[in-house]
Amino acid sequence: MVFMPIVEKYRSKVQEVVLGATRAQGGTRDFTVTVGGEAALPFLHYEGQIPHRPLIGMEIWDTAPADWPACFAPYFADSFRDPAVWAQRCVSGYGADLVVLHLKSADPDLLDTSPEHCAAVVSKVLNAVGCPLVVLGCGKPEKDNLVLPAVAEAAAGENLLLGLAEQNNYKSLTAAAIVYKHTLIAQSPIDINICKQLNILITEMNLPAGRIVIDPTTAALGYGLEYGYSIMERVRIGALQGDAMLSMPMIGNIGAEVWRTREATAPAEENPGWGEQHDRGILWEATTAAALLQAGLDIVVLRHPEAVRLIRQNITELMGGRGV
Amino acid sequence: MGLTGLEIYKLLPKTNTGDCGFPTCLAFAMAVAAGKINQEKCPHLSPEARETLEAAAAPPMRLVRIGPEQTPVLVGNETELFRHDKRFNNQCAIAVEVADTEDMPAFLQDFSALTFERVGQRYSVDLAALRCTSGDAGRFREAAVLLRNSAGKPLVLISEDVSIMAAALPVLVGDRPLLCAATPQNYRDMTELAQKNGCPLVVRAKSLTELSDLTEKIVRLGHRELLLDSGSRETAAVLADLTQLRRAAVRKRYQPFAYPAMAFASATEPLAEIVQSIVFLSKYASLIVLKARQPAQVLPLLTWRANLYSDPQKPIQVEPKVVAVGAVSPASPVYVTTNFSLTFFIVESEVANSKIPAYILPVNTEGTSVLTSWAAGKLTGAAIYKALQENGLESRVNHKTLVLPGYVAVLSGSTQEATGWKVLVGPREASGIAKFARENFR
Numbered sequence: 001m002v003f004m005p006i007v008e009k010y011r012s013k014v015q016e017v018v019l020g021a022t023r024a025q026g027g028t029r030d031f032t033v034t035v036g037g038e039a040a041l042p043f044l045h046y047e048g049q050i051p052h053r054p055l056i057g058m059e060i061w062d063t064a065p066a067d068w069p070a071c072f073a074p075y076f077a078d079s080f081r082d083p084a085v086w087a088q089r090c091v092s093g094y095g096a097d098l099v100v101l102h103l104k105s106a107d108p109d110l111l112d113t114s115p116e117h118c119a120a121v122v123s124k125v126l127n128a129v130g131c132p133l134v135v136l137g138c139g140k141p142e143k144d145n146l147v148l149p150a151v152a153e154a155a156a157g158e159n160l161l162l163g164l165a166e167q168n169n170y171k172s173l174t175a176a177a178i179v180y181k182h183t184l185i186a187q188s189p190i191d192i193n194i195c196k197q198l199n200i201l202i203t204e205m206n207l208p209a210g211r212i213v214i215d216p217t218t219a220a221l222g223y224g225l226e227y228g229y230s231i232m233e234r235v236r237i238g239a240l241q242g243d244a245m246l247s248m249p250m251i252g253n254i255g256a257e258v259w260r261t262r263e264a265t266a267p268a269e270e271n272p273g274w275g276e277q278h279d280r281g282i283l284w285e286a287t288t289a290a291a292l293l294q295a296g297l298d299i300v301v302l303r304h305p306e307a308v309r310l311i312r313q314n315i316t317e318l319m320g321g322r323g324v
Numbered sequence: 325m326g327l328t329g330l331e332i333y334k335l336l337p338k339t340n341t342g343d344c345g346f347p348t349c350l351a352f353a354m355a356v357a358a359g360k361i362n363q364e365k366c367p368h369l370s371p372e373a374r375e376t377l378e379a380a381a382a383p384p385m386r387l388v389r390i391g392p393e394q395t396p397v398l399v400g401n402e403t404e405l406f407r408h409d410k411r412f413n414n415q416c417a418i419a420v421e422v423a424d425t426e427d428m429p430a431f432l433q434d435f436s437a438l439t440f441e442r443v444g445q446r447y448s449v450d451l452a453a454l455r456c457t458s459g460d461a462g463r464f465r466e467a468a469v470l471l472r473n474s475a476g477k478p479l480v481l482i483s484e485d486v487s488i489m490a491a492a493l494p495v496l497v498g499d500r501p502l503l504c505a506a507t508p509q510n511y512r513d514m515t516e517l518a519q520k521n522g523c524p525l526v527v528r529a530k531s532l533t534e535l536s537d538l539t540e541k542i543v544r545l546g547h548r549e550l551l552l553d554s555g556s557r558e559t560a561a562v563l564a565d566l567t568q569l570r571r572a573a574v575r576k577r578y579q580p581f582a583y584p585a586m587a588f589a590s591a592t593e594p595l596a597e598i599v600q601s602i603v604f605l606s607k608y609a610s611l612i613v614l615k616a617r618q619p620a621q622v623l624p625l626l627t628w629r630a631n632l633y634s635d636p637q638k639p640i641q642v643e644p645k646v647v648a649v650g651a652v653s654p655a656s657p658v659y660v661t662t663n664f665s666l667t668f669f670i671v672e673s674e675v676a677n678s679k680i681p682a683y684i685l686p687v688n689t690e691g692t693s694v695l696t697s698w699a700a701g702k703l704t705g706a707a708i709y710k711a712l713q714e715n716g717l718e719s720r721v722n723h724k725t726l727v728l729p730g731y732v733a734v735l736s737g738s739t740q741e742a743t744g745w746k747v748l749v750g751p752r753e754a755s756g757i758a759k760f761a762r763e764n765f766r
Contacts, residue, residue: 001578001579003581041567043560044564141699190640226407226631227640227665233407260670261755262673263627273437273440274440279620283598286624290603310595314603318560318563318603320560
């Protein structure tokens with residue numbers, strides 16, 4: 001018998017989404033990046049065009065994190081207190097494609113900083129780096145509904161990737177994204193139907209599908225990663241089969257999930273059988289990311305510079321594909 | 325049977341002789357398709373039709389046994405491309421490689437530490453792989469004996485030199501190591517050696533076309549305990565080949581590829597080897613050979629394996645029933661959380677980590693997390709009261725204090741009112757449970 005490679009034919013492809021805006025486009029970024037556009041399952045280059053490699057975003061906070069494990073100190077201890085310095089370190093020191101700024105200080109139970117303060121932090125980080133910026137609220141919907149529109153206005157025209165829009169709380173953020181020309185993260189709780197529904201609701205408000213990035217929600221390795229993995233696989237298959245409301249690129253907030261698990265953080269003394277924390281923590285994050293890349297993840301958000309290095313290498317290897 | 329009744333009918337003589345016991349060939353075809361009768365009942369079947377029907381009746385991927393008859397490692401028998409369609413069957417085997425020129429006692433010491441306890445499950449690597457780099461048959465045999473006696477796992481023997489392989493096998497009678505590998509150059513002798521010793525065999529080629537050709541030749545020699553190695557070593561090429569092999573087996577029932585496929589991690593750095601292996605594990609390897617052997621490196625790989633091969637039908641909710649963690653007593657604390665699996669698992673893991681036995685009460689929030697269920701009005705004082713009652717907590721413990729997740733501290737008052745229990749506000753994140761438990765329950 002002669003083996004004939006099996007090449008799937010798909011009806012459609014993933015939506016391309018541009019992040020950031022240069023001066024000519026109304027922003028201040030040195031460059032924009034494009035994500036999505038895949039016409040095949042992850043890294044199967046013989047099956048269809050994969051025009052853009054997945055991007056790596058590095059997560060920073062606008063306040064020094066009290067609960068990040070000690071293994072981050074050698075990389076960031078001197079920059080934790082200044083998000084502008086922290087952002088620069090991620091980009092020029094560790095090669096992040098994107099900076100993901102988490103406005104933690106706005107949390108009413110933390111510092112409860114004002115929307116104006118948050119907008120000023122965003123401007124400061126925009127001044128510090130030339131790459132496109134992702135901005136996440138504090139996670140408390142009532143507060144974020146005050147903070148994120150203020151951020152959107154202050155950074156008008158920058159085409160930030162703003163989040164999070166959720167099924168029960170998407171209107172004010174969507175309106176802000178439309179008025180001030182930003183792109184939106186639509187988050188659904190590991191549920192493909194809600195994922196689709198939310199995209200319908202947002203596009204019905206007239207934000208184009210090409211300005212939405214899906215966050216299907218991910219869990220860390222060992223804590224239900226397989227659920228997120230399967231949802232992402234199904235979303236991607238849906239996109240390739242022509243479901244426009246599942247066709248947006250996907251983002252995964254991996255670092256935040258991984259670095260609260262015991263497997264990533266516990267010192268060797270606590271569980272001697274698990275080995276040294278150093279490699280274990282880095283690999284817990286890199287493994288979670290590598291698995292989700294195989295499910296179709298387009299933007300990987302990480303914390304540890306060594307995990308960033310490993311995943312960059314992995315993406316480079318996977319983008320260097322050949323035919324069969 | 326992968327064929328429909330009509331497809332089978334086309335292969336039959338269509339003479340309606342009735343010799344099979346059915347009035348017409350079509351009726352017979354329908355019965356074969358339904359699995360009610362074997363195609364052999366038709367005495368007039370052409371050889372080509374027989375071959376096609378046999379191929380269709382065979383499982384899409386063969387189950388291969390590596391190691392002793394009593395305690396083999398099983399690989400293969402996969403029927404799916406995506407875990408959301410149906411559970412994957414046999415976990416990808418992980419083999420840790422050592423060269424016969426390396427320090428064997430050091431390897432054995434590392435190898436013996438690659439069994440893990442995590443969330444009440446036991447994870448372990450499956451095979452020890454010995455590569456002949458010495459070119460010395462005596463040394464290879466000596467190392468193989470050492471591994472056989474001390475590794476406690478079945479072996480993979482890696483050498484394309486038949487004489488070296490032949491020298492090692494007499495001391496491994498009954499161990500059924502996986503022989504790696506038969507190539508277009510050595511396949512006659514290597515296959516004969518595998519058959520004589522009852523060993524499974526890796527078929528290795530330089531392309532899928534060559535692999536297809538070589539597998540057919542080896543099957544024609546009568547050996548079917550095979551694993552496939554396309555020869556690719558670069559990450560993207562291995563992913564492409566493993567995907568083709570799985571699709572060919574499952575979608576096309578392509579007979580030369582109806583065997584489990586394997587991959588070798590090729591990165592030089594152990595951490596990069598693990599990341600590369602995550603690709604191969606996710607996309608279709610049934611056996612991975614790697615060199616990384618520190619516990620901190622291997623545990624993430626084995627954890628993803630356990631996750632990936634879990635049952636996708638398992639709901640994302642846990643049963644809203646009280647769970648005892650550790651050796652509980654009537655004085656043990658009671659933690660309230662929701663029945664969202666991911667929330668529950670992380671709380672369970674952290675309560676176990678606190679080393680202070682406790683009850684966890686997952687309130688039925690229809691599988692939503694603490695904040696979501698609170699926002700949706702599913703996690704309320706009344707819901708907690710109902711959960712306490714339904715699980716008979718009052719008779720299990722001799723106190724009336726419960727721990728509420730820190731994120732829903734606002735529920736303290738209403739919970740106290742609704743339940744009559746005293747409320748302790750716990751940490752927001754499960755990672756704070758150990759510290760919280762030490763401070764409150766020691």
